[in-house]
Amino acid sequence: MNDLEDVVEPITVMVVDDHPMWRDAVSRDLDAAGFRVVATADAVASAGPRAAATRPNVVLMDMQLPDGTGTDATAAVLAASPGSCVLVLSASSERDDVLEAVKAGATGYLVKSASAAELVEAVKRTADGQAVFTPGLAGLVLGEYRRMSTVPAAADEMPKPTLTPRETEVLRLVAKGLAAKQIATRLGLSHRTVENHVQATLRKLQLANRVELTRYAIREGLDDDQTRPAVANP
Template identity: 35%
Template sequence: MTIRVIIVDDQAMVRAGFAALLAAQSDIDVVGEAADGRKGVELTRGARPDVVLMDVRMPEMDGLAAARILLDPQEDHKDYMDHEDAVSRPKVLMLTTFDADDYVYEALRAGASGFLLKDAPPADLIAAVRVVAAGDALLAPKVTRRLIADFAQQRPAPRRRPAVQLEGLTPRETEVLELVARGLSNQEIADHLVLAEQTVKTHIGRVLAKLDLRDRAQAVIFAYESGLVTPGDR
């Protein structure tokens, strides 16, 4: 199955470089490019990509605003997205120059599947597109610990009856969610709980389904916003 990708970045050289790299892969098809978030949203409606590589900082409309339009079903964006668009939402992978960009946490809250540094090795970009297209989240454990905890502390979100939602999880699922939020990989969680890695994946899948979360990134956000894990915990 070919992964359809569009690239949204205000730097022409960055778009050209990413497009050339991705188009050279047999399983990836670059179906469009845009120079700002507004054009990126419009392009997404027509191209219907699987993955949108979205720069964080852009003129006209930044990547965060564009990501919210593409991903947030609660937002009223009738000028941009119709019902059919909403049903087939793409995965969004944010591109940033700094791994502590103020917009990254908000982008994850909006539903982005992760972020990638612009100076990452070519192999990492290719792998990131494949990981996100497959429905997983691109959040390295070390980055999870530092980035999410920092922004959860700086920009706490309103609590949304978290106790009620957490009550729907089994004790083991709650334990797995906490370890995910602390930045452990599946293998590290398996080692910590003395479980098979596949069992850990199963627990994570059930957590996502019960909490109606898109992926691992949103699970981490939920864990912090619900109070299950607090900034500074280790």
């Protein structure tokens, strides 16, 4: 937290959650850690406009909102404020939605029961452009790449994204609960290289998803102004 004080501009955060008590508690924790909570939203509809108005560095995203899912809200927020990074906070019961949110552009995932210190650390890393992984998310991403590799690509389609052997190796270790530093030691890589591999696995997934959405929009003959990812999320 000391290095945060050296930063002239504090990291700005927006909290999207429909439980006021939770929003207040999280905002207090983030304020105490030196972040600035610039906006809160309690629904998909208000998340986009508020992100556009405040351009937060990091958006903390709940998966269950009254008027839609965290995936919808993630797409809306990133369309309104492309520079923001979305960190999904999810109760374990919403596990299956997390992969969808990640494909829609979220760069991290944390369980809601994580401690305040873990949350602060995750927000810091998200703002820094790093991917915040839990072992559970790594398992989902691994599974998703394997699933895509078993579905034959249609003739007119882009080749499916694949993981390099090294990326697979790194992701498996993340899924087995090893921290980036432990992985770096075990594989004889630098900490930064490990982080890059992990980020790459998400970036390829998101890129493939964006291409897929665009193709879907073109195929369905949607107008240009309707191809925003916010609505095209089959």
